[in-house]
Amino acid sequence: MDHGISVEDIGERMKAFRLGAGLTPEQLANRSGISRAAIYRYEAGHPARIDTLVKIAELLGVSLPSLLGAGVEYIASAISFFERMRQLEEKVDQITVLFGPVSYLLTTDLYDEFLPEILKESIPSNIDHYEQALGDVDTLIEILFARKASYKKRMPNVISLVSAAELTQFLRLGLVGMHNPSGVDIDRRREVARIEIQNIVQLLRNQPIGVQLGIVLDSMPGSSLQIFKQANKKSVAVSPFRLGAFANIRLGVATISSAPDATELYQSVTNQLWSRALKGEHAADYLEEHVLK
Structure with a gap:
């Protein structure tokens, strides 16, 4: 049974937490200094650097493990x-x-x-x-x-x-x-x-x-x-x-x-x-x- 971290799943969690924070992709991009196009790519399942994910997790008010789906x-x-x-x-x-x-x-x-x-x-x-x-x-x-x-x-x-x-x-x-x-x-x-x-x-x-x-x-x-x-x-x-x-x-x-x-x-x-x-x-x-x- 595969319990590894999936890049696609990270993108889905990112979208879910963004919606919960009441942010549009444009607003998340403006607050993070990451381009809007990059936010869309990450949510679509493209990989992101770990420091980028740390920044996004902090802005969305969640832990990095939760964003990664590592554990609970x-x-x-x-x-x-x-x-x-x-x-x-x-x-x-x-x-x-x-x-x-x-x-x-x-x-x-x-x-x-x-x-x-x-x-x-x-x-x-x-x-x-x-x-x-x-x-x-x-x-x-x-x-x-x-x-x-x-x-x-x-x-x-x-x-x-x-x-x-x-x-x-x-x-x-x-x-x-x-x-x-x-x-x-x-x-x-x-x-x-x-x-x-x-x-x-x-x-x-x-x-x-x-x-x-x-x-x-x-x-x-x-x-x-x-x-x-x-x-x-x-x-x-x-x-x-x-x-x-x-x-x-x-x-x-x-x-x-x-x-x-x-x-x-x-x-x-x-x-x-x-x-x-x-x-x-x-x-x-x-x-x-x-x-x-």
Whole structure:
């Protein structure tokens, strides 16, 4: 299994961290004294000198090992994190997802209609740089929509584990960005949540090729995680960031690692959950009887 540092991967991480820093290639070029053309080349996967990478890492507020992908990537920006998700998903053959309350890749078009509003709703109006935070949502939405478009085009295998308890809470509270948001039609938000759960039921009954769903009745890990597999590599992303119900796109530190010990430990966790999860018609019946009742 190849765990070496890839020049192409460095370029992808550079773009993700640049987006998370809210910088255009031109702005990064001006601040670093590196030409704009060079920034584009590096992000496209061309090699850069180590002193250049040190300078760029400092400007982007990340460590050089994180930029290189040496060990663990530490990511404090939701924009950077979901851009890295997009990049990784474009290459893999299989994705294992524990991302509550539902896996974004499997959500409906209606979910996408509400998502920008939900994410903006999750941002407290009294924070510093509130307007900038709202603008960051637009950047994040572009990345998320690109993720889903790439998934629909490539259709890698998806194994999604969903907590029955989270779905119950999702239905009760609705698709909301924060607790008890003012000026919001809660009944409509609950209906959107119901439609998403009904979509899960249909996926369980129809079992489309490449999609495997498991409904977990026992405890789930506190953090969301996603495991990416391709022929010669496996990576795991662990994240505090959350879309949809009680969204969190502001605070926390996500990690991405390709280290064998990390990927195997997290794979063991997902294997245990999968072995005990309800599947197929049994799972669909359970959701209709105990969640959608």
